[in-house]
Amino acid sequence: MKKVVFFKDIKKFSEALEYFDIDSFEGRQIPLKLHMGEKKNKYFLKPDFVKQIIDELKKRKIEPYLFDTTVAYPGLRNSKTGYKKLAEIHGFSKLGCDIIIDDTGIKTEIEEHVYEVATHIAESTHIFALSHVKGHIATGMGGAIKNFGMGGVTKETKRKMHHGSRPIFNQEKCTYCGECSEVCFFNAISVNGNNWDLDMDSCFGCGVCVNNCNYDALKHKDLDFQKTLVYAAKACVQNKNVLYFNDVNRIAKSCDCHPYAGPIIAPDIGYLLSDDPVAIDKASLDLIYEQKKDVFEKENKISPFKQIKYGEEVGLGSSSYKLIKF
Template sequence: MEKSKVYFTNLLATPNMNLLQKLEKLVKKAGIEEIDFKGKFTAIKIHFGEPGNLAFLRPNYSKVIADVIKNMGGKVFLTDCNTLYVGRRKDALEHLDAAYENGYNPFTTGCQIIIGDGLKGTDEAYVPVPGGECVKEAKIGRAVMDADIIISLTHFKGHELTGFGGALKNIGMGCGSRAGKMEMHSDGKPRVTSETCVGCGACVKMCAHSAIRLENKKAKIDHSKCVGCGRCIGACHFNAISPAWDESNDVLNKKIAEYTLAVLHDRPHFHISLVIDVSPYCDCHAENDVPIIPDIGMFASFDPVALDVACADMANQAPMMPNSYLAEKFKKQKNNSDHFATIHPETNWMVCIDHAEKLGIGRKAYELIEI
């Protein structure tokens, strides 16, 4: 079977070729101009970053991609869907405010911003999942499904429930409506280790579903209310909350793959990932941490599966950053082959990759072409 092509460029720049110019060259070499954009609505799926987090992608990168598409006649917009948890992106108005605060607006990006699942996260389309094992009908933001072409522009980073957040997670989880996100998260129910909990209440404050309360100065999670979004895991500064030691994270990863298939099926799509500022947690956090590895570079491919594997491979070949969360976890876990298993040992990111390949989204085998 032929390997998928993944194109890569490092972050070295010169007076004659800055990083934005390198990004444009990368996507053109990777074949983005093979897509017929003329007159087509084109969604660039991106994460605008939770205010307070400084690891999200700068809007300059999205303008490069938007300009390339507009120059080919495309009708392009940036999009993301609303969140489950308490934060600044839980409805369209706050979401747009957050995007603007982080520098995303029509003047900096060269295109409009549309929140994919509407004002309250309920504007959704029900999309069949061919061959879905966990999901038969995905709930996707309607604006995403109204687009003719999907482009993903991803900040590659760690994630507490999926190991890392790459192209598949950006598309699958990110394009789910609020109900879709609840469906994907529903099998993951975090647990509290009472011996470690100090009763600070940070998790209570972060829970959007009133599922956590303090009882005798210890956090308690009501699983009948919990939707399994995992926000409390990142909110806890004492590592007192963790996912259940069962198959829930594997189910979540499979559902992300199936939601990705729902979004991409029967439509042209293209994918870009930037492995920079690789923090241990998602950009949904209102804070970011010391990068766990040095910046690697920029990647592009028609195959989101191969793209994720290539990014993970190069990230795992990179040295860990001193004084990072990875360096601290390595003292205890010492997983020499997988940085993401070291920082989140309860996750197995290969489950999503394997399932996505099984579903026919793409292939794990890739040829890396450096430009």
């Protein structure tokens, strides 16, 4: 059973670290893997908060640098220089750490699928992952698994993962009930009478339509989005020492990549720390659901527990955990 430490006051962070093998990080330069915010998003981890994490790591003779990867969609975060500029605008350049944005990767195969893991992640033995837990339109919830599964790979791989989750339509099974069209946040599907149509330019490749078709009339082109996410996360973190910190507060409907991430949908929970990405995300979900049952299914029409199940199946981590509260 994996350990997950839960605390509500960030001042307890130092104490929480003692439950894990933090000594093995000493004397190393390590990536602090985090999302430094989309333009206009209100909920991403703020520099003043991140500074408290950095200060504690530095006290322990660990040298973190702020790290993330470029994204596949247009905007400042699409390029290394653009993302660095946005990180500076958001105040991350004042933390006394280098900011490194990766755009290159090293091919890694998981379950016969190839992922380009960001070079700095692939070449690190020790990583500290700082994840903001919130809703997500394609995965229900995004936490530690998603921080690597999408955030740890190159934009070419990100694009490929989304394309592989697009729907393939089976006319013979379709009842033209319209459910897929209802649940598509991107209005990519239209169902009129006995006519089903997909607008490829609008399709984001989230796979939510496939997961909501009750007649087996839709299949993923390649893989369920949450499955490919889990495989990509495994490609990033396998055989490494990774500590995962989840900030389970400001739980919005949508993710930090979204300029308008929607309303807050659950109360603030606190902070979690673990050395297992599946355990920490499962514990985060359980704590949120104690307060607001099935909130992500209700808001985003998809169960985030799929990533937990796939994560366990592929050996990314364990869903059994012992919660240590203080």
